Amino acid sequence: MGDDVDRIKSRLDVVDIVGDYVKLTRSGRNYKGLCPFHEEKTPSFYVSQERQSWHCFGCGKGGDIFSFVMEKEGLSFPEALSLLARRAGIEIESYRRSDGSGKKTLFDIMEEACSLFRTCMNGDQGSVPRGYLDRRMIPPQVRSSFELGWSPPSWSFMVQYIKKKGISLKDAERCGLVLRGNRGPYDRFRGRVIFPIRDITGRLVAFGGRIVDGDGAKYLNSPETEIYSKRRTLYLIDKAKGAIRNGGHSIIVEGYMDALRLHMEGYPQTVATLGTALTEDQATILKRLADEVFICYDADQAGQTAAIRGMYVLQQAGLSVKVVALPEGKDPDDLLRSDGGKARFNDCLKEALPLVEHHIKLLSPAIKDDRTRKSAIHDLLEGLSNIDVTDVSPYLPSLAALLGIRDFEVLDALERVRSKRRKTDRSFDTEEIPSSLPDEGQQSQEMPPLPEIALISLLWSECDLRRKCDTREVVELLSDPRLKLMASSIMMGESPSSLEKRWLEMGETFQLRVLARGGAYLDEFTQNSDWKWRHFCHLLYRQKGQMRYNELRVKMLKGEATTREIREMEDLRQKLVSQKGS
Template identity: 40%
Template sequence: MAGRIPDSFIDELLARVDIVDVVGERVQLKRSGSNQHGLCPFHGEKTPSFTVSTDKQFYHCFGCGAHGSAIRFLMEYDRLDFREAVAQLAQMAGMEMPENTQDSGPQQNHAPLYALLERADRAYHHWLRQHPQRQRAIDYLRQRGLSGEIAQRFGIGFAPPGWDNLIGRLGVSDDLQRVGLVIERDGGRVYDRFRDRIMFPIRDRRGRTIGFGGRVLDDGEPKYLNSPETPVFHKGESLYGLYEVLQADRHPADIVVVEGYMDVVALAQNGLPRAVATLGTATSTRQIERLLKTSSDIIFCFDGDNAGRQAAWRALENALPTMRQGRQIRFLFLPEGEDPDSLVRSLGRSGFESRLQQATSLSDYLIERLEADTDMQSMDGRARFVEKALPLLQRLPPDVYRHMLCERLAGLARLDTDYLEGVVDGRETLNRDQQARRREPTGSDKSGVRRTPVRLAIALLLQSPALARLVDEVESLRGLDDLPGLPLLVQMVELARNEPHLNSGAILERFRDSEHESALWKLATWDHLVPAAGLEAEFADAMEQIRRITTERRLQHLNERLQAGTLTTDEWSEWIRIKQTGQ
């Protein structure tokens, strides 16, 4: 397998490819000024709200919020993973994909590991058909109602009893240990990790085996055993059954997330081939993002017991950073003692589908949990309600969805929506920085972006990365984390100065999947009303305001230390310099 694609390759690729050409092959576009407009391909609309910027090299829909570079467009429109999208663009640009490299140096080639896992997969599959002790495994699968066809589709196999069946078939090697198929004993001897178990191969989106899950055939523990973390298998990113879902339907209307391998297979057996399972860990944000690239509607289907509800709440918390307009996440809780496997067998496909349609929305489930054990009739109870809601709301990206949820929660708490959003953003928190913050321009436009010097500087830098050359005092701004957004601005200035060839789309692509991605896209599409001829002057003014604010804050901090008698010699010199020069 190839290693991580270098940033330098991505930068050059995005510089060579015109996003208008990429989008224009799939969406009918018409020129309007310097941009191209058309009907958004990601949500139904009759009036065009989808814009492709030639200058900035990104697309944005003002209706549903979809946005991204040419890479993201292919990922969303053609349902490709990142590397597949890059490869397709590289072919268009006449560039050869780099192999086995990453930014920090050479990356090991993982092709031998995939080949070894494929050989192990074939061995387990063979033993289910021909091993002398296979009957117990076959009886178990029949008892669970699985057909030979469904077992074949999911590649189900059998790891026989014994300590060295796989070692004997594949031979002892370091790679066998690297992919987690053997365990080393004290003294250096190794033995098979999976023994006397039904084997479920875990595949990536391309169908390559990356790991295994094994279900014990007796009362031994653990009941389910998964492959450990390996160079090609990461539990927090992988999902069992996603490859099979995509084989059944490249664009499923929804995806059901369950807890066990057998749940996935049983649902497929009963005509519901759109379920995936997590791998023995809480559902991660990364896994949810992967699913939302396949379908905009995710249904978590967990057992109705306490453990199932705890798993659902963790999934909700990790889903919040992914929520934006046009996406839907729901929760279905099963009756006590039932799991998806048992319920679909008793209700059949139509009965189970009916239950899925009754799933609870993320917002309803969140409010239900927040209101639990809370007296919403008392002021103290409502205050507690808001206190519990705040850390959850702060995990949501600034978007129409967050605004609507704030509006709903504010109504329940009998608060003004603008006030609640101010608390979420930190604008309504009174602290020693409040006075300095009040000096910042705080007007908001209809986009909801509050106009502050830092936000304006970032937005202008995104529009014209060359403005970074105007910044001379980068070092003096470093470490001033108490001014919101300043560390990000410093990071962007350094990136644009060190790599002046980057365009707006390439800079935004550098922050893909980072904590800053959502905020940067909002600023990139913000109409700040600064004309092109005034970009340099406005950027310089914003940087001067930032310098003045940071100087005032530093002076306030030094004054507090002076009054407390804790000022150091260096700080005393700094205090005098600021007093004399104002900087």
């Protein structure tokens, strides 16, 4: 077993393994991100490529690729060994749980089924599906590399194979391969081209089947099982993740054939949804890999309108969403197979619109039509209410003109939609005000915002800044009371070494942890101290302005704001928009 472990470690990089679960950014010689094992707002989770290890300074957990996968997936060591061996392309002895059951066994059964489907595709039984794929311009090498298979049009082909292999029919049912009827078990997939669906780690979790001849649904997917949730899965994510991470964006399409075609034509960052609207879980997976996503769905307006809600889910997760408009009547596969299709597709990518702009353009005709105006406005406001007001602000003039109202009335309408949603989501119609402040113990575990930590660390390390700054102005920029106290102590003239000694004697480690984290964070910036000071002051001024804007907005919506406060709010809004673009 020791040799297997060493071979696997030699082929896999801890940054790639952890990067499937955590959004990592370079920090000096290491990588950092938010810990996947406890809640935190400031990254304390570090990955060392040099040592091939990971460690969280917040919760204390750490180790190598095996311990990470065991912790994250809830696997035993043999199961983690087997999973990583498959990813590394290494054949090892098959380790199982002592009772011979559980998720590991289900993955094995899925691999057995995949092997059978591929054998059928390449054998005498596969002439029909091979002909179909030839017509769709899917060549043999692509069929092989993407593991395409064939399920013969039989009710018992898989059932007989399962029995022959000595696999429990009950486990085959748990995998979704077999159904049980009045006359006994029968095959789920019959007469279909099979598309294996793997999760981001490469485990085979489901199949999609495309019918070739006969009656039945055009596409049939595996049901939800112990190892498969369509909400948390994207077709080809296992192959696309590296290209997404390296290229800085992903492309989302609807169908298996669309995804295959894009991979064939040089867009390896492509994934496909699995017959559902986009979900928060899928958004989380994509956000870990890159910050930008291009949505490339079929061109018909009905389909685009239905998919909008899922697109806003992506933007809510912090992704920059752009929507690709294809020629009418074309899907990505159709377009790329046509003459000059790749050049036309590239033009479509270049002309992709930000989600908000696309949504406005999509609904403008319906809003201008008296018969559909009301429902179209409702759909538009429902979508826009899901995202931050600063993302909507650049479009306020065009929205106001389209709706025939003033800018602030657009904001009011969006707030009413949000308010209605909040009331629907809550069990009781009460203000969302915490019943009490966090206790001292809870507060001590929470680190303040990183810009505030950086500001304190600069004061600590730069005596010139301490001499130039006004204590009151610095303290007013800080929101955390513990940092306010630290700033006052530092600015009063006591030397850093004296303060450090006093904190240690009193057993106050919070200040030292803040300074350690701030120092490490500041090391990532190559600019001089004056630039860093201006940069973090700007961030905190903006944060303070946003808080004041929100406070005034609440007063205005309650009808309690004075004329002066409304003017102040509008001035703040314009400043926030201009600062965001700077």
